[in-house]
Amino acid sequence: MNGALPFIVGAALLALVLGFVARRGKNMNLEQWTVGGRGFGAIFVFLLLAGEIYTTFTFLGGSGYAYGKGAPAFYILCYGTLAYVLSYFMLPPIWRYAKDNRLYSQSDFFVRKYESPTLGVIVALVDIVALIPYLVLQFKGLGIIVEVAGYGAISSTLAIWIGAVIVAAYVMVSGVHGSAWTSVAKDIMILCVVIFLGLYLPYHYYGGLGPMFEAIEKAKPNFTVLPSRGESLWWFASTVLLTALGFFMWPHTFGSIYTARSARVIRKNAILLPLYQLILLFVFFVGFAATLQVPGLTGSDIDLALFKLSVKTFDPWFVGVIGATGMLTALVPGSMIMMTAATLIANNLYRAVKPQADDRQVSRLAKFLVPLVALVAVFFTLKGGETIVALLLMGYSFVTQLFPSLVLSLAQRNIATREGAAAGIIAGVATVASLSLTGASLHKLSWLPGEIQDLNIGIVALAVNFIVLIAVSLAMRSAAAPTHAAAE
Numbered sequence: 001m002n003g004a005l006p007f008i009v010g011a012a013l014l015a016l017v018l019g020f021v022a023r024r025g026k027n028m029n030l031e032q033w034t035v036g037g038r039g040f041g042a043i044f045v046f047l048l049l050a051g052e053i054y055t056t057f058t059f060l061g062g063s064g065y066a067y068g069k070g071a072p073a074f075y076i077l078c079y080g081t082l083a084y085v086l087s088y089f090m091l092p093p094i095w096r097y098a099k100d101n102r103l104y105s106q107s108d109f110f111v112r113k114y115e116s117p118t119l120g121v122i123v124a125l126v127d128i129v130a131l132i133p134y135l136v137l138q139f140k141g142l143g144i145i146v147e148v149a150g151y152g153a154i155s156s157t158l159a160i161w162i163g164a165v166i167v168a169a170y171v172m173v174s175g176v177h178g179s180a181w182t183s184v185a186k187d188i189m190i191l192c193v194v195i196f197l198g199l200y201l202p203y204h205y206y207g208g209l210g211p212m213f214e215a216i217e218k219a220k221p222n223f224t225v226l227p228s229r230g231e232s233l234w235w236f237a238s239t240v241l242l243t244a245l246g247f248f249m250w251p252h253t254f255g256s257i258y259t260a261r262s263a264r265v266i267r268k269n270a271i272l273l274p275l276y277q278l279i280l281l282f283v284f285f286v287g288f289a290a291t292l293q294v295p296g297l298t299g300s301d302i303d304l305a306l307f308k309l310s311v312k313t314f315d316p317w318f319v320g321v322i323g324a325t326g327m328l329t330a331l332v333p334g335s336m337i338m339m340t341a342a343t344l345i346a347n348n349l350y351r352a353v354k355p356q357a358d359d360r361q362v363s364r365l366a367k368f369l370v371p372l373v374a375l376v377a378v379f380f381t382l383k384g385g386e387t388i389v390a391l392l393l394m395g396y397s398f399v400t401q402l403f404p405s406l407v408l409s410l411a412q413r414n415i416a417t418r419e420g421a422a423a424g425i426i427a428g429v430a431t432v433a434s435l436s437l438t439g440a441s442l443h444k445l446s447w448l449p450g451e452i453q454d455l456n457i458g459i460v461a462l463a464v465n466f467i468v469l470i471a472v473s474l475a476m477r478s479a480a481a482p483t484h485a486a487a488e
Helices: 005-021 030-038 042-053 056-069 071-100 106-114 117-149 156-174 176-206 209-219 233-249 251-257 263-276 279-293 299-313 316-353 359-383 388-409 418-438 457-487
Strands: none
Touching: 005 156, 005 176, 005 316, 030 176, 030 316, 030 359, 042 176, 042 251, 042 263, 042 316, 056 071, 056 117, 056 176, 056 279, 056 299, 056 316, 071 106, 071 233, 071 251, 071 263, 071 279, 106 117, 106 251, 106 316, 106 388, 106 418, 117 156, 117 251, 117 299, 117 316, 117 359, 117 388, 117 418, 156 176, 156 316, 156 359, 176 209, 176 279, 176 299, 176 316, 209 279, 233 251, 233 388, 233 457, 251 316, 279 299, 299 316, 316 359, 388 418, 388 457, 418 457
């Protein structure tokens, strides 16, 4: 056994133990299992949000994108901060409404706000479709981490299966409590490891951050500035906007809001979480340091940059520590995604078919569905070849389609109707799906201005969504007006 493996195995066992211990003294009914009894304070909500926001995407995708793309990676630093500013104003009323109406999922929110079970089913389906690539992202990262950090002692495929079993086991037992407890270990480790790597590697290989960027600029001119076409300023701005608006539209992140004890807890986190964004700087430094030290990584292999450089630089035991940290960045969000997907299927799809089902039946079914969700994700993980950032952006393009109808529902007078909300979401998702499946691109439309060609396709879909939402809502209100007048 090499020196790295004990640390990786230890992290897996730690997650399993913490996940099981988290249920002690609690009756795991639907409310406890999904939203922690709505009793989490600021620290636990912080850890839960950080645990599911800063994932293998942060650990591998951020460094890999900096390594492979250069300046376009900085979009990752921007969108979270904007989302936190937005959350200070948007999330407290969502929390209050969810508490007053005993909501368990994001889909429940739309059902109550628009008084439409059909809309709830549509939202649940969009959520589930978006969650699968996000869960695939976590498993894909887990496989990379364990195989590379373990020096090949455990294959990527075996690591993915082991991780899926561990997460499914403790999610079935402890639900959101297990995720919160494992987040404690994960956040402590990622803070220490990422900050160390982000400072040590540039100084070890280049003598500092300044000399590192000077060396990169000399070897790869303009690598650290946005290109004039492709991932240009227009791509950057549209991608930041898309991901900032969609940040809290992820159903597992949205559901974490429900766990808070009070609206004040949410506002505290909106103030503190931007500081956590600074971790991304150190992740980028690792990716940039790897650019000249482990050249030649292309395609999805750019996600290997952090570990390739770590293996080259450190003794096996410390690579094992890095691998253990990376494993936890996959297991924690993976657990929340599994639980959320299972809850959506049980609470918002099954209950739509059998409205007489009570919370006990729904809770039992949700727990039973967890391993099935894990199996589906493992299947797509082993078949897929997308980079980690590509997977995340695809999921964002879907979930952000929920933003217009959600934010309009928070107004005192909602101008959107249930029909408009449903039509807008379907139009936006259909736009994303059709373009993704056909491989179409705005760049193929040569008659468009270059700036428009560079826009993120998710923003284009969002514009289609909003236009359809408003048009259908106005049409429905106009059609309803004569009926009301006749009734009077």
